[in-house]
Amino acid sequence: MAESVTYRQAVEGGTERPLSIWSSLPDFRASWPGLLAIVVIAVLCGLPGVDFPFTVQNLLAYIDAVLPPIYGKGLFVDLLHFNYVVIGLVAGIAIRNVVGVPRSWEPGLTYSGVFMNVGIIMLGSQYMLSDVVKLGAVSILLMIVMVFGGALVFIFMGRYFRLGDRLTALLSAAFSMCGVSACVAVAPMVRAKSEEVAYAIAVSVTFGLFCLFMLPFFGRLLHLTGYTFGILSAAGVPNSNQVIATGFNFSFEAGKVAGFSNIGRVVLIPAGVLFIYFMTLTREFRNSRIKTWEVLKDKFPLFVFGFLVVWIMNCLHLWPQPANEAMEKVMNWFFTLCFVGLGLQTKLGDLRKAGPKGILIGYVAGLIRVGICVALILLLVRMGVFK
Amino acid sequence: MDGDRSKTERAEAEDLEKVAAESAAKQLRHRLDEYIAIVLGVGAVLLLWLFQAMGLY
Numbered sequence: 001m002a003e004s005v006t007y008r009q010a011v012e013g014g015t016e017r018p019l020s021i022w023s024s025l026p027d028f029r030a031s032w033p034g035l036l037a038i039v040v041i042a043v044l045c046g047l048p049g050v051d052f053p054f055t056v057q058n059l060l061a062y063i064d065a066v067l068p069p070i071y072g073k074g075l076f077v078d079l080l081h082f083n084y085v086v087i088g089l090v091a092g093i094a095i096r097n098v099v100g101v102p103r104s105w106e107p108g109l110t111y112s113g114v115f116m117n118v119g120i121i122m123l124g125s126q127y128m129l130s131d132v133v134k135l136g137a138v139s140i141l142l143m144i145v146m147v148f149g150g151a152l153v154f155i156f157m158g159r160y161f162r163l164g165d166r167l168t169a170l171l172s173a174a175f176s177m178c179g180v181s182a183c184v185a186v187a188p189m190v191r192a193k194s195e196e197v198a199y200a201i202a203v204s205v206t207f208g209l210f211c212l213f214m215l216p217f218f219g220r221l222l223h224l225t226g227y228t229f230g231i232l233s234a235a236g237v238p239n240s241n242q243v244i245a246t247g248f249n250f251s252f253e254a255g256k257v258a259g260f261s262n263i264g265r266v267v268l269i270p271a272g273v274l275f276i277y278f279m280t281l282t283r284e285f286r287n288s289r290i291k292t293w294e295v296l297k298d299k300f301p302l303f304v305f306g307f308l309v310v311w312i313m314n315c316l317h318l319w320p321q322p323a324n325e326a327m328e329k330v331m332n333w334f335f336t337l338c339f340v341g342l343g344l345q346t347k348l349g350d351l352r353k354a355g356p357k358g359i360l361i362g363y364v365a366g367l368i369r370v371g372i373c374v375a376l377i378l379l380l381v382r383m384g385v386f387k
Numbered sequence: 388m389d390g391d392r393s394k395t396e397r398a399e400a401e402d403l404e405k406v407a408a409e410s411a412a413k414q415l416r417h418r419l420d421e422y423i424a425i426v427l428g429v430g431a432v433l434l435l436w437l438f439q440a441m442g443l444y
Contacts (some may be wrong), residue, residue: 181417
């Protein structure tokens with residue numbers, strides 16, 4: 001049997017030997033400070049069902065009550081729509097970029113992706129067969145258009161600005177699919193350099209951050225419903241956790257729809273990765289060979305099966321109403337934990353890393369993609385497909 | 388001259404290897420995160436269902 005190597009050995013050394021799957025996980029002793037920090041910050045921000053009075057959420061409600069209203073509305077709750085999910089995210093960003101995060105927290109913070117996937121799996125308990133039929137066909141169709149159409153927009157922009165095939169492939173993967181994950185998946189296939197990977201990730205994360213705070217304002221200006229905004233955030237925002245955070249920043253319904261529609265998008269990652277590879281395949285990496293079936297198998301998001309199990313159980317009416325309500329509450333806990341972790345990992349200094357040209361290209365192409373998506377959604381609303 | 392070129396080529400090859408190793412390691416972690424999420428998500432749902440069946444709420 002081939003001897004397996006650790007995560008660190010693989011990253012530092014580069015090896016032919018197979019990686020041990022468990023070695024990629026930081027051990028619990030290294031992880032607990034970060035995990036504990038996420039839980040404590042989430043509780044202090046305010047979790048539904050947790051009876052703790054000294055929360056930021058209560059403080060903001062108090063400030064709204066004390067301050068004179070603006071156009072008859074409270075600043076934080078009514079105008080800025082600060083719910084516990086958004087508060088957790090903003091608190092995380094503030095802590096990381098103002099106070100700083102101790103090094104001992106870093107391994108635990110990497111679990112925010114797990115919390116997001118748990119939230120999405122539990123989302124299955126909130127949908128019935130009719131919801132999925134109604135939401136599924138439209139959102140999957142829109143996701144197909146946005147993943148492949150979005151990739152084409154980036155390939156065109158990359159060629160226009162002469163970015164080179166590798167960077168074009170990385171940026172189109174990061175923006176049209178699942179941000180960092182898609183970028184990392186495409187990198188070895190297009191033989192990207194480490195600085196190109198870091199650059200593409202920085203551009204996509206900063207654009208996602210911009211969408212996270214600006215898209216909800218834009219959605220309210222256009223009077224979009226929670227349902228249509230959820231689909232817009234899944235189609236327009238690059239990173240999965242930013243997709244769901246953008247949705248929740250608009251409303252709870254939008255957050256749930258964004259989480260569901262995002263499943264349609266992540267399922268398309270394997271096909272999208274291959275599409276980008278073949279579309280940008282030129283002289284630069286014509287000699288590199290890939291195994292199509294292995295790419296499809298390795299990149300397929302398995303947590304979707306967890307969602308399906310929970311959803312099928314819900315469709316079979318296996319649990320009555322009180323359990324269903326408790327599941328929604330626990331689902332929101334996991335999303336809040338994910339957003340606190342996301343905030344604590346968001347470095348505003350990455351904006352500088354992306355550089356002016358990267359920001360220009362990323363934002364122009366990203367905004368074109370969002371614009372196309374808004375136009376499609378408004379067209380579907382006018383046609384009566386969306387209400 | 389040739390020495391400089393081979394040094395650059397070696398550095399580039401090492402960088403490509405590093406990117407490939409990093410990508411493989413990150414995808415492995417991603418996969419493991421998915422397994423953990425499935426266990427936690429489905430487990431949480433079943434636990435809440437059990438609590439309901441036991442009449443805890």
